[in-house]
Amino acid sequence: VQLQASGGGLVQPGGSLRLSCAASGFTLDYYAIGWFRQAPGKEREGVSCIGSSDGSTYYADSVKGRFTISRDNAKNTVYLQMNSLKPEDTAVYYCAADYSSICPAHEFLYDYWGQGTLVTVSS
Numbered sequence: 623v624q625l626q627a628s629g630g631g632l633v634q635p636g637g638s639l640r641l642s643c644a645a646s647g648f649t650l651d652y653y654a655i656g657w658f659r660q661a662p663g664k665e666r667e668g669v670s671c672i673g674s675s676d677g678s679t680y681y682a683d684s685v686k687g688r689f690t691i692s693r694d695n696a697k698n699t700v701y702l703q704m705n706s707l708k709p710e711d712t713a714v715y716y717c718a719a720d721y722s723s724i725c726p727a728h729e730f731l732y733d734y735w736g737q738g739t740l741v742t743v744s745s
Contacts, residue, residue, distance in 0.1 A: 623647040623734060627717045630739030633707055637743070641702040643717030643736060650674075654720045655693065655700040656732060659713035659741075669715070670702060671725035680725050685711075707743045714738040 629641040643655060656671040670691040671680040679691050690703040700717065718732035726732060 625717055625719060625734050625736035627715060627736035627739040630715060630741045632742045632744065634745050635708060635743055637707050638703070638705045639707065639741060641704065641715055641717075641739060641741075643700040643702075645698045645719065645734075648719075648734075649695075650693065650698050650700065650719065651695050652721060652723075653733075654722045654725045655691075656718045656720070656725060656729070657691065657700075657702045658716045658718060658729065659711075660716070660738075661710075661713040664713075666716070666729070668729060672700060673722075673724045675723035678724065704741070707741075709743050712741060712743050714740050 624646045626644045652674050654673050657669040658666050659669050660666040669682050672691045688706045693700045716738045717736045719734045720726045720732045
């Protein structure tokens, strides 16, 4: 059972990246998937989440209107499209899965975590 986050890299302010969270060993169909990030010297924070049943989504205020979460159950993958990136978006991004139809209220409720992918927004 494994979650693999990928797609990070170096991008200029205003640019875009698409992160992927791929599952192996289990199907994501019945899991809510969350994206989190941790910047240097800061606590981990929730960025976005997508439920498993109706595809309901959640976004942190800091990314609303810029990030879009989506899932492709056929590919067993969840994506985070990040547009209009800012230097303050620089962080290691993690994905996590919770066996639930809705996004969990707390990160400690997630069952599985990916290893993280680094996003650096800098000119």
